[in-house]
Amino acid sequence: MSGTYLGMPSFPKAAKDAVHNVTLRANLRHATHTIRDKRAKAVAELEDWALLREAGKQIKDHTLRHLDRYLEQLESAVTAAGGTVHWAADAEEANRIVADLVKATGESEVVKVKSMATQEIGLNEALKAEGISAYETDLAELIVQLGDDRPSHILVPAIHRNRAEIRDIFERKMGSWGRPAPDGLSDSPAELAEAARLHLREKFLRAKVGISGANFMVAETGTLVVFESEGNGRMCLTLPETLISVVGIEKVVPGWRDLEVFLQTLPRSSTAERMNPYTSMWTGTADADGPRTFHLVLLDNGRTGTLADEVGRQALRCIRCSACLNVCPVYERAGGHAYGSVYPGPIGAILSPQLRGIQSEIDVSLPYASSLCGACYEVCPVAIDIPEVLLHLREKVVDQGGKGHRLEKTAIKAAGWILDHPAALAAVEKTASGTRGLHPGRPPGAGAWTADRELPELPAQSFRDWWKKNRT
Amino acid sequence: MRVALFVTCVNDALYPATGIATVRLLERLGVVVDFPAAQTCCGQPQFNTGYRRETVPLVRRTARAFEGYEYVVIPSGSCAAMVREHYPKFGETALPARTYELTEFLVDVLGVTDVGAYFPHTVTYHPSCHGLRSLGLGERPRRLLEAVKGLELRELPGAEECCGFGGTFAVKNSDVSAAMGQDKVRGAASTGADVLCGADNSCLMHIGGILRRQDAPQRALHIADILASTEEEPLL
Ligand code: SF4
Numbered sequence: 001m002s003g004t005y006l007g008m009p010s011f012p013k014a015a016k017d018a019v020h021n022v023t024l025r026a027n028l029r030h031a032t033h034t035i036r037d038k039r040a041k042a043v044a045e046l047e048d049w050a051l052l053r054e055a056g057k058q059i060k061d062h063t064l065r066h067l068d069r070y071l072e073q074l075e076s077a078v079t080a081a082g083g084t085v086h087w088a089a090d091a092e093e094a095n096r097i098v099a100d101l102v103k104a105t106g107e108s109e110v111v112k113v114k115s116m117a118t119q120e121i122g123l124n125e126a127l128k129a130e131g132i133s134a135y136e137t138d139l140a141e142l143i144v145q146l147g148d149d150r151p152s153h154i155l156v157p158a159i160h161r162n163r164a165e166i167r168d169i170f171e172r173k174m175g176s177w178g179r180p181a182p183d184g185l186s187d188s189p190a191e192l193a194e195a196a197r198l199h200l201r202e203k204f205l206r207a208k209v210g211i212s213g214a215n216f217m218v219a220e221t222g223t224l225v226v227f228e229s230e231g232n233g234r235m236c237l238t239l240p241e242t243l244i245s246v247v248g249i250e251k252v253v254p255g256w257r258d259l260e261v262f263l264q265t266l267p268r269s270s271t272a273e274r275m276n277p278y279t280s281m282w283t284g285t286a287d288a289d290g291p292r293t294f295h296l297v298l299l300d301n302g303r304t305g306t307l308a309d310e311v312g313r314q315a316l317r318c319i320r321c322s323a324c325l326n327v328c329p330v331y332e333r334a335g336g337h338a339y340g341s342v343y344p345g346p347i348g349a350i351l352s353p354q355l356r357g358i359q360s361e362i363d364v365s366l367p368y369a370s371s372l373c374g375a376c377y378e379v380c381p382v383a384i385d386i387p388e389v390l391l392h393l394r395e396k397v398v399d400q401g402g403k404g405h406r407l408e409k410t411a412i413k414a415a416g417w418i419l420d421h422p423a424a425l426a427a428v429e430k431t432a433s434g435t436r437g438l439h440p441g442r443p444p445g446a447g448a449w450t451a452d453r454e455l456p457e458l459p460a461q462s463f464r465d466w467w468k469k470n471r472t
Numbered sequence: 473m474r475v476a477l478f479v480t481c482v483n484d485a486l487y488p489a490t491g492i493a494t495v496r497l498l499e500r501l502g503v504v505v506d507f508p509a510a511q512t513c514c515g516q517p518q519f520n521t522g523y524r525r526e527t528v529p530l531v532r533r534t535a536r537a538f539e540g541y542e543y544v545v546i547p548s549g550s551c552a553a554m555v556r557e558h559y560p561k562f563g564e565t566a567l568p569a570r571t572y573e574l575t576e577f578l579v580d581v582l583g584v585t586d587v588g589a590y591f592p593h594t595v596t597y598h599p600s601c602h603g604l605r606s607l608g609l610g611e612r613p614r615r616l617l618e619a620v621k622g623l624e625l626r627e628l629p630g631a632e633e634c635c636g637f638g639g640t641f642a643v644k645n646s647d648v649s650a651a652m653g654q655d656k657v658r659g660a661a662s663t664g665a666d667v668l669c670g671a672d673n674s675c676l677m678h679i680g681g682i683l684r685r686q687d688a689p690q691r692a693l694h695i696a697d698i699l700a701s702t703e704e705e706p707l708l
Binding site: 011012015016019020025329330333334367368369370371372373374375377378391393394395396397398408409412413416419420422425429432448449451452453454455456458459461462463464465466467471 | 491
């Protein structure tokens with residue numbers, strides 16, 4: 001994944017600031033609860049939701065099982081339709097391919113459709129290093145880009161910003177990127193949207209190269225599909241002469257019948273809409289319309305490694321709807337940035353460590369960034385058992401050892417011995433109860449607990465003791 | 473009817489009153505209660521933290537301790553979920569089928585909702601995540617509470633949201649955990665109830681710890697404590 005997240009501190013450290021940032025907490029709470037409630041209503045409208053969810057899961061599992069076959073079918077179909085397919089093993093290779101393709105056009109500007117894959121590989125930064133300016137055209141991505149910020153949500157990347165902050169960013173930054181914000185801009189949503197529209201229109205009309213991702217790729221016809229709500233995507237997909245799409249290999253589905261399932265589940269689960277506002281589909285190139293040149297860059301970047309893990313591979317079913325983020329109590333308090341990845345929230349906690357490998361401080365801590373409450377699994381439209389994968393990744397973290405876990409392992413082992421010897425357990429309980437007057441209010445090492453909570457009072461006798469005295 | 477009580481390590485060491493209440497309640501309903509002394513911990517803390525190997529002996533010990541019992545009753549949603557959901561992964565399939573969380577046992581096996589309890593206080597109920605999502609306890613705890621004489625049940629806003637305990641999560645991610653707990657306590661306070669009731673003492677240790685830190689008038693109580701309370705022997 002993108003190098004910009006290297007050296008991120010562990011999740012608990014990164015979350016600390018967000019937890020104590022009152023404005024951020026309020027923004028996030030309001031936003032996630034609003035989407036969460038709307039989604040629940042939109043999903044409840046469909047009597048066959050459970051069946052659609054199961055179908056989505058099975059379609060994805062089937063495709064992943066035969067991924068090689070479907071990718072080759074896709075490649076043939078895209079090629080036959082006039083496109084060119086490139087294979088990228090990692091972020092670096094993908095960035096290189098895209099930069100070379102843009103340079104070959106002689107252009108130094110590109111317009112972008114919101115795309116997680118290009119965020120994942122840090123494409124904008126890579127292009128910048130080659131002297132190419134990449135303009136984000138999704139409203140929220142624009143806010144993030146102008147604010148020199150990072151996305152904190154998959155679907156609503158600027159969810160951590162409120163209207164007043166957005167107005168300030170537009171006023172300060174739009175001018176240096178293109179058309180400046182209108183004078184006297186207020187923070188009304190209509191005025192902010194209009195300012196963005198004017199600013200972006202200029203870019204759409206000038207751009208010769210568009211860059212996108214895709215939500216789905218249909219293997220049987222070589223068709224790519226983008227879901228969006230603002231129409232900016234359609235501009236980028238139709239106006240430029242050259243279109244380059246960077247897509248993760250797990251985004252392929254066998255045929256149009258499969259797409260039908262996700263056309264229902266994705267909008268309802270993500271934006272709570274019955275039907276997606278702008279669904280763009282294109283197959284290679286056409287003479288009379290749209291881009292004349294089309295390149296598809298198929299991205300691996302850790303995906304085949306993830307696919308090899310029997311428990312972890314279910315993360316590749318993800319359709320990036322964000323429902324798990326919106327319902328997650330940890331995400332709501334920690335915010336998206338703490339996850340140290342373009343994939344925040346519950347899906348990020350299982351996807352990032354798998355794609356990047358469990359090595360860095362942040363990736364070792366992500367599997368623990370959950371209370372295992374299960375709300376994410378409940379809402380996931382492709383039934384990814386996120387708690388199951390978290391536990392699986394925790395086992396991997398423990399197995400590979402590492403600094404923080406040595407002490408913990410010793411403690412767990414000692415406790416394990418006591419718990420495997422009831423007589424020893426009874427003795428420990430007796431000693432603790434008998435000397436409870438002597439225990440300090442906050443025993444050493446309990447700081448993480450006692451910063452905000454009292455410890456339970458030790459009882460005069462254990463249940464075991466009571467039973468012995470009263471029932472035997 | 474004879475049942476084995478799996479009291480859980482947290483109740484044994486820290487909340488014996490809940491274990492005692494469970495025994496009294498079941499005996500009052502005509503059930504003979506056994507306490508197999510070989511029991512210790514179900515292994516949930518180890519398993520949820522990633523220590524699978526260290527979990528194995530506890531799973532084996534627990535399965536052996538309760539062999540031969542037709543009904544094993546656990547006054548803890550998360551420990552019951554550990555047995556039901558995860559023991560099969562360790563090859564233990566007999567015990568999960570015979571394991572019941574307390575409110576499940578009362579409503580499904582004994583077929584009672586009015587257990588003859590008396591508790592003249594206002595109560596709000598927090599359905600802990602494992603009880604809610606893993607076990608699917610649904611309305612059982614609320615139905616039991618509603619039938620308690622003198623008890624007024626108040627709806628908890630955001631009831632289905634996690635309280636933030638999450639086992640070792642409470643210390644590994646203590647800031648987020650405490651923030652979740654404080655929001656839970658705020659919701660509970662808004663009900664004006666005297667008691668915040670749950671079916672899992674580990675969650676209540678966390679919620680109750682925050683209530684006590686804040687010197688809040690509300691107190692946290694396990695559902696067994698309330699259901700065991702009678703007019704002759706009232707708890708509060
Ligand atoms: S894991 Fe499931 S709920 Fe979360 S974003 Fe992916 S598809 Fe949506």
